[in-house]
Amino acid sequence: MLQTTLIDKEISINDKGCFDKYFETSHVLASEMSFTNLFMWKDHYKIRFGIINDFLCIMSVRDISNPFCFFPVGDYNRREELKKTIETLKEYFTSEGWKLVFSRVTKQQLKIFDDIKIEYNATEDRNNADYVYTVKSLSTLAGKKLDGKRNHINKFKKLYTYEYEEISPSNIKDCKNIVEKWYRQRVQSSDETLLHEKIANLGLLENYGILGLKGGLIRVYGEAQAFTVGEQLNQNTVVIHLEKANAEIRGIYTIINQMFINNQWLHMEYVNREQDLGVEGLRKAKLSYNPDHLIYKYTIEVC
The missing domain is CATH 3.40.630.30 (Gcn5-related N-acetyltransferase (GNAT))
Structure with missing residues (x-):
């Protein structure tokens, strides 16, 4: 039976081993997807996490902005379980009166939404491109x-x-x-x-x-x-x-x-x-080093 319990837990330094285990199962590309980054910014973004169907699900629940999820982390060959995980997240967000939004989603992850037939609206987030x-x-x-x-x-x-x-x-x-x-x-x-x-x-x-x-x-x-x-x-x-x-x-x-x-x-x-966060001077500085490529990211609203 699949595990579908969302654990709304704050991050502590003791969670590093758990996060690293899941990150190692998927070839993460976005800079946000490391335990260090999430730990650094845990208070600012009010990061919470849980394990659903053996996928690491990470959320930001700040008071001043709409809550959002990062794309679940785990074995993406398990497509059916991933789809059920997203459905569970949607149920959780709906119960809280929130729309289910995924932020910092890469093109590779966007394709997975298509593969598992999740309906969504996507908006490019250039300011957070790596x-x-x-x-x-x-x-x-x-x-x-x-x-x-x-x-x-x-x-x-x-x-x-x-x-x-x-x-x-x-x-x-x-x-x-x-x-x-x-x-x-x-x-x-x-x-x-x-x-x-x-x-x-x-x-x-x-x-x-x-x-x-x-x-x-x-x-x-x-x-x-x-x-x-x-x-x-x-x-x-x-x-x-x-x-x-x-x-x-x-x-x-x-x-x-x-x-x-x-x-x-x-x-x-x-x-x-x-990323450059949309700061003009920072964007100019990063471009001046002649990047090989950018990792474009998207904000996804699940229908």
Whole structure:
């Protein structure tokens, strides 16, 4: 008999093993679909989860926006069970007075809706499309389109004495200080998401070891000025969860990006640097690295 009980449970660090087990059964592409990302943002998005028919079902139930689900995670060869899982989710959402909406759905997942004959309306969500680059491109910054990036690094190397080191328990505090400084520089902004981002970043750093992450830090004249954190998303892709630096030091973002790839991820094929959220400056910056492709996502309303 199929399990059709929705467990409306909050995420804790102890759930990592459960999430990892399900993520390993499917070749996830979207940057959101990792335990680290969901754990970081669990309070901001009010993430809840349950297991239905051996599919991991993850929801966001924020008060200020409509609740939504991520696409269930599990063995997609079990199409009949997946269809029943979506039907159970619809019953649950209806009982709460909500429409069943799936967010951050990839093209590959969209096709599954068609295969299992679920009726839906789809809207492209360009602001949440992930930017994916080849490891080779970010490692070498070769080619005319990336001339400017190489120039930034060359100028940085001429102007500053610096050193790169892996993130470890001995320098986590330095990373936290960079986050705090980043926040103080922007705290007068009316954008409340800055505080949520700070909390998410510090939560990641507090649990860095347990989450099994990799990271790199750059010191300039001995002082920590930039750091970045990522992990393997799927068999051939690393996802970058976090990158913070002193923007007053020209070229430091470019060099931390390149050095992290060269020191930790040369065995991978792709780098997912997440979305631009519709922020014009961020979109321009991500496009300037000449992405190999974008992972387009959709918002799905089940009929």
